[in-house]
Amino acid sequence: MRSTLKGFLRWTTVGMMGLVLPAAGCGRAPDDGSGEPAPTGTAAGTPPAATPGELVISEASDSVIKGTFTQGERTLSFEGHGGATTGYDITVRLNGAVLTAANQAGGATHRLDGVAEANGGVIQLSDDDHALLDAFQKEMDRHTAGATRPFIQQQLLRLSALWSQYPSSLALKQEVSPDQERTFTSICSSYLQWRHANHDCDHGGDYAPGQFALASVGERWDTGPGGQTTHEFFQDEPFWHSSTFAHKGGAYIAGDCLGHCGADCPAGGSNQILTQDCLDHDQCVSGNHSSTSLFCDDEFTQAVDDFMNAPACPGTGIDPQSIRNWETVNFPNQGVERKTGPRAICYSAHIQDFNWTAEVCDDSMEGFTDLGKRIEAIKIRSPIQGVSVCYKGLVQGRTWSAEVCDNAVVGTTGQGLRLEGLVVRTIPDSGHLLQYTAFIQSQGGWQPYSLSNEVIGAQGLRMDAVKIKFCAHEVCQIGAPLIAGSCTDSCVAAICAADSFCCNNSWDSICKGEVHTVCGRPGCL
Amino acid sequence: METTTTRRFGIAAALAVAVAAAGLGSGCRRREDARVFAAAVEGFFQAAAKQDCAATKRATAGDLRAHLEQQGCDGLFEQMEKHGLAYQSSTAVKPDGRAPQARILEVRLRLNGKERDRLLRVEQAEGAWKLASL
Numbered sequence: 317m318r319s320t321l322k323g324f325l326r327w328t329t330v331g332m333m334g335l336v337l338p339a340a341g342c343g344r345a346p347d348d349g350s351g352e353p354a355p356t357g358t359a360a361g362t363p364p365a366a367t368p369g370e371l372v373i374s375e376a377s378d379s380v381i382k383g384t385f386t387q388g389e390r391t392l393s394f395e396g397h398g399g400a401t402t403g404y405d406i407t408v409r410l411n412g413a414v415l416t417a418a419n420q421a422g423g424a425t426h427r428l429d430g431v432a433e434a435n436g437g438v439i440q441l442s443d444d445d446h447a448l449l450d451a452f453q454k455e456m457d458r459h460t461a462g463a464t465r466p467f468i469q470q471q472l473l474r475l476s477a478l479w480s481q482y483p484s485s486l487a488l489k490q491e492v493s494p495d496q497e498r499t500f501t502s503i504c505s506s507y508l509q510w511r512h513a514n515h516d517c518d519h520g521g522d523y524a525p526g527q528f529a530l531a532s533v534g535e536r537w538d539t540g541p542g543g544q545t546t547h548e549f550f551q552d553e554p555f556w557h558s559s560t561f562a563h564k565g566g567a568y569i570a571g572d573c574l575g576h577c578g579a580d581c582p583a584g585g586s587n588q589i590l591t592q593d594c595l596d597h598d599q600c601v602s603g604n605h606s607s608t609s610l611f612c613d614d615e616f617t618q619a620v621d622d623f624m625n626a627p628a629c630p631g632t633g634i635d636p637q638s639i640r641n642w643e644t645v646n647f648p649n650q651g652v653e654r655k656t657g658p659r660a661i662c663y664s665a666h667i668q669d670f671n672w673t674a675e676v677c678d679d680s681m682e683g684f685t686d687l688g689k690r691i692e693a694i695k696i697r698s699p700i701q702g703v704s705v706c707y708k709g710l711v712q713g714r715t716w717s718a719e720v721c722d723n724a725v726v727g728t729t730g731q732g733l734r735l736e737g738l739v740v741r742t743i744p745d746s747g748h749l750l751q752y753t754a755f756i757q758s759q760g761g762w763q764p765y766s767l768s769n770e771v772i773g774a775q776g777l778r779m780d781a782v783k784i785k786f787c788a789h790e791v792c793q794i795g796a797p798l799i800a801g802s803c804t805d806s807c808v809a810a811i812c813a814a815d816s817f818c819c820n821n822s823w824d825s826i827c828k829g830e831v832h833t834v835c836g837r838p839g840c841l
Numbered sequence: 842m843e844t845t846t847t848r849r850f851g852i853a854a855a856l857a858v859a860v861a862a863a864g865l866g867s868g869c870r871r872r873e874d875a876r877v878f879a880a881a882v883e884g885f886f887q888a889a890a891k892q893d894c895a896a897t898k899r900a901t902a903g904d905l906r907a908h909l910e911q912q913g914c915d916g917l918f919e920q921m922e923k924h925g926l927a928y929q930s931s932t933a934v935k936p937d938g939r940a941p942q943a944r945i946l947e948v949r950l951r952l953n954g955k956e957r958d959r960l961l962r963v964e965q966a967e968g969a970w971k972l973a974s975l
């Protein structure tokens with residue numbers, strides 16, 4: 317997630333003018349081109365040094381963090397007390413501003429504020445504030461990499477990331493409570509996959525096809541044309557560009573760890589915090605509204621709680637698989653999955669107003685939960701050799717279709733008919749290892765997962781989205797690699813983390829043995 | 842021939858500018874006329890609505906001016922037009938706590954046919970108040 321002007325500025329200034337922005341990345345460019353004198357009382361006027369800056373932590377314990385960060389002539393000081401269960405208060409001072417955040421013991425409400433240090437007066441965060449905050453949180457991330465961070469350090473990092481992108485058009489004082497408007501959807505399972513991102517141009521929830529795109533979640537570009545660093549790229553088929561295509565419905569965007577609740581990519585010490593709200597905000601500012609944050613304020617507001625509450629995604633910090641460069645990348649055509657690792661089951665859907673969407677795999681969501689658009693048709697396949705996927709559908713006003721297999725279309729296109737029900741099975745039969753679910757908005761959301769050959773959906777109702785997962789076999793059987801996101805057995809994820817061969821190459825006898833050594837279960841027979 | 846209404850408006854605007862100029866020149870504290878700040882914001886939106894890049898830049902200062910100098914105006918004009926971004930009114934003005942000569946305005950904007958309350962900042966530059974954040 318990033319502030320509005322960053323995406324545009326970054327490529328423009330670096331790619332076209334040969335300048336290098338501060339490591340901050342997310343912060344807007346410093347005010348060095350206006351020709352106007354900088355107002356006294358703010359730190360604007362002199363760009364921050366491009367060096368990472370010097371971090372001095374004067375006190376650090378499980379419940380306290382204190383120190384300073386100096387970059388060029390600017391100094392930021394920070395102090396935090398508390399823990400996850402005891403409540404916390406954090407204060408950051410910079411450029412004459414005091415930013416605070418706190419919550420009560422056991423309370424779910426976070427109180428944020430920001431005022432002038434000298435007089436308590438109202439302030440906005442400037443480009444220079446954003447840049448300094450971002451440089452600080454990145455250096456803090458690097459500095460504490462490899463250690464288990466106490467809650468208070470984690471919270472300081474998360475808040476600094478939040479403030480480093482805080483729009484100038486929104487008041488700094490706000491309470492963040494976990495009500496219906498403040499929920500997050502973690503999208504760790506979509507890491508390095510295409511995922512739908514939407515924004516509404518601050519339109520109060522009104523979406524249109526031109527406002528959605530497919531974003532490569534968490535992917536990082538370290539070098540682009542001419543050696544630019546950390547950029548975003550936009551596809552205008554068949555080419556990728558470093559300029560935006562505002563409101564080009566269905567455009568593809570990649571780079572800069574899209575979906576991460578922080579300034580572009582983490583510095584390397586943290587895993588990414590990937591959420592749908594942060595992805596939507598990224599897509600809003602990166603691909604469409606690079607000129608002013610005003611159009612993305614509601615996306616930012618929706619994402620504020622994600623910064624503070626959403627979990628980090630293991631393995632997404634400095635995963636080399638997520639790093640690409642312009643010279644070597646071989647972009648697939650539209651609709652081809654991006655991740656190079658094995659997949660168990662993949663599917664795509666024809667959706668009202670959107671045509672066929674990109675194929676997703678292994679429990680990723682296909683469709684939309686927030687647009688009220690019907691799924692009209694679906695295609696499903698398994699990349700695992702020797703496995704067929706067969707399925708049939710119930711189309712609005714019709715009887716169940718004949719069963720089709722392996723990426724054949726079930727449903728209709730161009731007729732405006734809902735796909736209301738779906739039954740899926742694999743050959744050979746996989747029983748409980750195949751699970752799938754449908755999002756039915758009018759029935760309150762996601763249905764419980766159904767097993768092989770069971771019905772999902774509801775006759776007469778719109779199916780908004782689906783998720784399908786398929787575990788190729790049990791952990792005590794050898795065979796195809798198992799996909800942690802597609803297997804409900806938690807032992808799969810544990811073994812994948814300990815021995816990636818099992819999940820990238822094949823589940824061999826060693827993997828089978830690790831059911832005992834890694835998961836602590838009785839050995840497989 | 843000028844109508845009474847436009848003449849009155851013109852007089853009021855001239856007075857506002859005069860008050861602003863006096864305030865800028867003397868440095869002593871005077872009761873501020875909020876219309877001066879509103880006029881600065883309004884001037885920006887009027888220039889942008891005409892898609893006059895030079896005038897739009899002249900109506901800006903600080904961060905916003907820097908962005909327009911670097912990016913040009915086309916993207917901003919396109920987005921403002923597409924989404925019907927327009928200034929409605931100012932509801933409050935407060936001194937910027939970090940910069941005594943800057944003001945933070947609580948304004949009502951129209952965006953996509955709906956009203957939004959947002960914060961904008963105006964700064965003194967080149968002897969006038971100009972919009973510094975958007």
